[in-house]
Amino acid sequence: MKKNIRTLLLVGLLVILATVFTHFDSFLYKNPVMKVQEVQVLNKDTSTDQYKNTDTQITQRVSGILLNRNHKKVTFRNTYYKSQLIDTKYTKDQQVILTKSGKHYTPQNVKRDTTIVFATGLVIFLLFCMKFDRRRLFISVLINAVIYYGFVQIIIKTHDSILLPLTVITALLISATALLVILGPSYQALMAYSSTILSTTAAILLSVFVLGLSNYSGIHLELTDFELQPYLSVFLSQVIFSVLGVILDETMDISSSLIEMKKEVKDIAEKKLFKSGINIGRELIGPLINILLFIVIAEDLNVVLLYLSNGNSVGYTLNMTLSLGITQLLISAIGIVLTVPITSFIASRIITRKVK
Amino acid sequence: MLYLFLTFVVLLLMVMGTRGFTLLFGLGINVISVLALLILIADGFNILITTGIIAMVILVVAIYMNVDNGKTANTAFKTSLLIMVVILLITIPLEFWANAQGLAAENQDELESFSLAAGISYPQLAISIIVINSLGVISETSVAITSGLNEIVENKPTLTPMEIFNDGFSVGNKILNTQTNTLLFNFFSSTFPLFFVIHSLGYGLGEIVNDKLVVAEVLTTLICTIGVILTVPITSYLVYRESKKVTAN
Numbered sequence: 318m319k320k321n322i323r324t325l326l327l328v329g330l331l332v333i334l335a336t337v338f339t340h341f342d343s344f345l346y347k348n349p350v351m352k353v354q355e356v357q358v359l360n361k362d363t364s365t366d367q368y369k370n371t372d373t374q375i376t377q378r379v380s381g382i383l384l385n386r387n388h389k390k391v392t393f394r395n396t397y398y399k400s401q402l403i404d405t406k407y408t409k410d411q412q413v414i415l416t417k418s419g420k421h422y423t424p425q426n427v428k429r430d431t432t433i434v435f436a437t438g439l440v441i442f443l444l445f446c447m448k449f450d451r452r453r454l455f456i457s458v459l460i461n462a463v464i465y466y467g468f469v470q471i472i473i474k475t476h477d478s479i480l481l482p483l484t485v486i487t488a489l490l491i492s493a494t495a496l497l498v499i500l501g502p503s504y505q506a507l508m509a510y511s512s513t514i515l516s517t518t519a520a521i522l523l524s525v526f527v528l529g530l531s532n533y534s535g536i537h538l539e540l541t542d543f544e545l546q547p548y549l550s551v552f553l554s555q556v557i558f559s560v561l562g563v564i565l566d567e568t569m570d571i572s573s574s575l576i577e578m579k580k581e582v583k584d585i586a587e588k589k590l591f592k593s594g595i596n597i598g599r600e601l602i603g604p605l606i607n608i609l610l611f612i613v614i615a616e617d618l619n620v621v622l623l624y625l626s627n628g629n630s631v632g633y634t635l636n637m638t639l640s641l642g643i644t645q646l647l648i649s650a651i652g653i654v655l656t657v658p659i660t661s662f663i664a665s666r667i668i669t670r671k672v673k
Numbered sequence: 674m675l676y677l678f679l680t681f682v683v684l685l686l687m688v689m690g691t692r693g694f695t696l697l698f699g700l701g702i703n704v705i706s707v708l709a710l711l712i713l714i715a716d717g718f719n720i721l722i723t724t725g726i727i728a729m730v731i732l733v734v735a736i737y738m739n740v741d742n743g744k745t746a747n748t749a750f751k752t753s754l755l756i757m758v759v760i761l762l763i764t765i766p767l768e769f770w771a772n773a774q775g776l777a778a779e780n781q782d783e784l785e786s787f788s789l790a791a792g793i794s795y796p797q798l799a800i801s802i803i804v805i806n807s808l809g810v811i812s813e814t815s816v817a818i819t820s821g822l823n824e825i826v827e828n829k830p831t832l833t834p835m836e837i838f839n840d841g842f843s844v845g846n847k848i849l850n851t852q853t854n855t856l857l858f859n860f861f862s863s864t865f866p867l868f869f870v871i872h873s874l875g876y877g878l879g880e881i882v883n884d885k886l887v888v889a890e891v892l893t894t895l896i897c898t899i900g901v902i903l904t905v906p907i908t909s910y911l912v913y914r915e916s917k918k919v920t921a922n
Binding site for chain 2: 345346347348364366367368370371372374398399400401402403404405411414425426427428429430431432433435436437439440443444447448449450453454457458461462465468469472473491495498499523524527528530531534535536541542543544545551554555556557558559561562563565566569595598599600602603604605606607608609610611612614615616618619620621622623625626627631635640643644647648650651654655657658
């Protein structure tokens, strides 16, 4: 118990130290970092646009010192809308990264690294507060982050030309890592792995086929994030990454329950095992679709509200903003449904032969 | 897209039987709730209050329609509500601190021809987005842990609180791992286009860690993870209180 408290104190101290360090790390930045000392509102202008949105445009004079330039005093003007869609209101004591052009300084970014480090620290501290198996979690997150980093580096170098095959390879690697860390190198991991790959592939191929039948009508592929090309590859890559975690969860749940069942009832028939697999899977489908539903919709809320406040009808807005998300969700949902029979089939066959 | 939807419905009914209709109904209510939220916000209702109310409706649907056991559903619902409050309490100061609301320079192409004076508070919307994002993960986690724990407690009614907490963590370990994977892979899914654009804009490391959109994505993932982590002790505590009530009778 005493040792636990000592570790906890140490972790807490490290988190606080790291947070404090990033608060004073302006010397690491090439750009000037300003600490805001005084903010003056110069002008307030409330206006109503043609869509009857009332917003206030505010001009502020922000002055402060440059933390990494011998505390030189600087001032800049900033204009923002009260709604702060793409502009920012600056407040006292905030740190702001500036760029210098000629003799003038313009704000580039709020300094957000302290928040990120603090939030990460909070997660780690909470994990240490409780009896979780932290090592496995850290290992799998770290390995997957490294794989993802490699993936991003390669797509940047190849300019997206091999995006889809690269995504498939990355997906194979990260799901293998996740399974190996959670289940260890066992036939159960292999079973879950093959079910995951089969289900995901089946869902993607089936969906591409069905979408092709209707010639992708009603789907604005050109509206993928940042209008990145080639549209279809970017979209499918996003679908694959997004659904992978959920399908992994599902295959692991079904196969581990079936193994337990076989251990308890030694002479259970393959057919019965398959049926039980379907029954277990049925319980999982709803919650898993829900998880993705909210993650996918939440992504687009900023843009949806921008469309709505610009006088667009609800129908047009949904068509332009959410149709892609809903398509992504439907493909994922098909994958989640297909996983149930596929995993049950593979697991029931292998388990009847392997578990004695 | 209609064909795709029909494919989904046919497959769902093949696997689920008639229970597929209930599931479709639940999904429908959830989609409509989110749409209602959007329309209410666009009409100028208070963002945080509306989000809170709609989130509660969604949790009721997500938990009570998917869970048959009433006791499990009650505990899971209480847990989810508590987690929702905790998430709000963590998100509000963090978002205020990070200023990671709305869109950014990377979205410039999409923003042409829009009036940006929207009259909606995007800093508040940023908080609402994180709450909505977490709803599915939180409800699923609390249901999974509650039903796992209830099963253990029913088989061994004389558990001490310490034992219940230990069992909670052994059930929670696997769920934490899988939910972290789901969150992490979704982070990958939404950020690789972003990193590609950031590269083409020539950002360095210092610009990336302070970038509004990157920070917003990282915060969403971290806060949802905090929600998942806290579900374990809160559920254990609620299950322990329930079991004490039962033995007292």
